[in-house]
Amino acid sequence: MPKGPECQVERCKFPATKMHRLKEQSGPFDYPTDFAVCDIHKDKLSDSATEWMLLYEDDGVRRLLVGPMLTELDEFLVLAPITKLTVYSQSSRVVSHPESNGYYLPIRVRRRGGEEETLTLVLPFDALVETADFLHGIAHRNDKVDEP
Ligand SMILES: [Zn+2]
Known part of the structure; x- marks a missing residue:
């Protein structure tokens, strides 16, 4: 057939x-x-x-x-602006590798094709300024956005 x-x-x-x-x-x-x-x-x-x-x-x-x-696709839509950042003190949280510590940014997201959830990004301390500058540049259209 x-x-x-x-x-x-x-x-x-x-x-x-x-x-x-x-x-x-x-x-x-x-x-x-x-x-x-x-x-x-x-x-x-x-x-x-x-x-x-x-x-x-x-x-x-x-x-x-x-x-x-x-x-x-492993893509997450951010559902709300990031407005919260947490730093844990040494007395509340100790990590094995200092480079894996940083600022905690809870982000409300929805995976494409999936459900809403809250992810927490841990941004190493020394990456904050560069990341903030990069996003600031995009917001003000000074930086080039990479094509994949
Ligand atoms: Zn079909």
Whole structure:
């Protein structure tokens, strides 16, 4: 029996049964974003609550990640500005390696494709000024932001 095209969502092996046009919720541009998808992904992508990401690889390959598969990107959205910084005194916390100590920055985040959580970054003491200057520079558009 001849096999039809597969759903174009990453790693989905179900047959593509419908076309779906991806649309950013507030995107001003119209990209060529028609995808052949299976029934399940048609339903998911038609739900505006579904999180998805379209990635264009260097070789021109498009990857469409939907829902929980976004967790593989290991990206965390910061949900609120960082407004708290803690320093533990020697009498409350002792670490084996001094270089692994620093300022504790709790950050409310949501992993792409996942749930909200609080991460705590530990910023080594001698990295604070450089980090703050870097972020300050971006905020004032003096620094170049690296392309990946
Ligand atoms: Zn599918």
